[in-house]
Amino acid sequence: MRTVVPETPEAFTVPEVMTALRLSRSKVYDLIRSRQLASFTVGRARRVSPDSVRAFMQERIEENAA
Numbered sequence: 001m002r003t004v005v006p007e008t009p010e011a012f013t014v015p016e017v018m019t020a021l022r023l024s025r026s027k028v029y030d031l032i033r034s035r036q037l038a039s040f041t042v043g044r045a046r047r048v049s050p051d052s053v054r055a056f057m058q059e060r061i062e063e064n065a066a
Helices: 014-021 025-033 050-065
Strands: 040-042 045-047
Touching: 014 025, 014 050
Parallel strands: none
Antiparallel strands: 040 045
């Protein structure tokens, strides 16, 4: 039996979000706390969907364009 692993992760870890957005750990957690970046937990693990990261970036782009 072969296991299929998706090419794009379904959820990012905080360190992956840090790398994607080029932000510090504390800044990512600040964004999560202030609900600017949507996230969820599984047990004690915090995860962020790729759609949440894209939406966050799009909102920042639109804010700066206005």
